[in-house]
Amino acid sequence: MEGTMNNRQVAAILYEVADLLEIKDVKFKPVAYRRAAHGIETLAEDINRVAERDGLEEVPGVGSHIATKIREILSTGNLQYLERLKGDVGPGVREIAEIGGIGPKKAVFLHQKLGIENIGQLETAAKEGRIRGLFGFGAKSEANILQGIAARKGTTGRFLLGALLPVALRMKEALARLPAVRQVSPAGSIRRMKETIGDIDLLAASAEPGPVMDAFCTLPEVTRVLGRGTTKSSVVLASGVQVDLRVVEEAQYWTALQYFTGSKDHNIALRRRALERGWRLSEYGVKETATGKNRAGSTEEDLYRMLDLPYIEPELRENRGEIEAAEKGILPQIVPYGSVKGDLHVHSSWGDGTHSIRELAAAARARGYAYIAICDHVRSPGIDRGLTEEKIAQQKKEIEQLNRKLDGFFILHGIECNIGADGSLDLPQNILADFDLVTAGIHSQTRMHGDEMTHRILAALQNDSVDILGHPTGRILLQREPSDLDHPVIFKTAAEQHVALEITGDPSRLDLPDVLCRKAKEYGITFSACSDAHAAGELQQMDLAIATARRGWIGAEEILNTRPLPGLRNRLRI
């Protein structure tokens, strides 16, 4: 792909500018730069193309000045303005400000007073007791700085949704059992089902916060209490994740739930909307500015209705145009959880899965599915537990036998092929033609240049046997960046070739990512939401796939496996 800077890299530069401006205590500009960075980050179109068609100022948050800076970034690879800010502020101040409990003001102060340039020097100063005694710092501050540095070493700072969701639900259940708790829910990014989570937010309604906070701070998995108040407490679990619990009165639960679910940008937009109507919106309610009276309501639906909007699902609350779409009445009906009729990507013990096909079919039936596709890998160097052509033939026989016995349930014989460096698949065409379903994905040589990766995928899409493109971007969350693909060409070709794009619920992939789902949708793509389960218990990863689809504005009708079996067979021509 042309251009050396991608959207993420451009956004990173603008975020850095915002941080440095904040450190310099410049008013309002940090917000402006962050809004622009967010706009670019969540844009599905390549920023280079946007610049070519002179459309930068149409990006939300980008005006004439930032547009000029983006053009400089795209043509030179960096930004003079940023370099100047770095010089003004001192090299390590931004790094110091990232430590929990230290913000821009304290970072600048420490830099000026002690000449601290990086986290190492900060740690040394704290250990030597040189920070206590400074204006505004005491022994406690020093200890908190050391703990902040230690916490930073332990984790990347973010966790997989799939890893934290069960933890959050367990804690929620524990709190729900308390007599003093009237209502409790996860909030924050975990309720929005964001792919990675910084910390877990919980919200409870109770008239007696004291016992609720006590119970929360002494839950078995808690290893450290960061703070305990009557409305907010924070703890850290053994995994290093922070959990915040807010407790409000029941009458405030509706606005509090909306508020603590965020996102921050979505909330700011809603508050502006409330201001336009002469009200002040906060977690404590909707107050008429003139009279100081609280407006009545009891659910989030009430709140959105009050602001003349239809209900907006938590997964959509990212300020990516959902409020404007809701206002115009063009917000899509996103796919409900539990609406798929089967799972099109499951691994069995024939390959690298744990359970037999019979066991997987039983587990799928128990979930209410009407069908399941067994898609093991093909044997190749590096994939020891893949299937040989001989095994494939045997597996087909077993599936045929099982299908004769099963009533009202159908097992599809599928395969997960690898797309080679030249775009070819790892099975001959006559064998591929025999499967009910062929999923093709890149599993080797994932570091090729964007152009070459795009060509590999295009070749696979043009193979008539391929039904689904598996984990299209190849990203591994928190580990590997997505391939630098030419998405418009891939989406256009997939639509023309009637190849579905997979949305895998593998917790470390969630690929196709939500933002690209929304873009692919414009090309009339069909999606396949799947678990990629390697064991019966992992069939529930489907919920993560559906969450990703919902965040990508995808409706049930756009997902292949919401169709009943006859509709699916029709589409697959089997």
Next chain:
DNA sequence: GCCGTTTTCGGCCCGACTGTTTTCAGTCG
């Protein structure tokens, strides 16, 4: 620096907790 159903100028979300300077700034979400 951006943006507009009060505005092309003058706004820009709101509140709790912490530690410490004992009345509040800084930080966080």
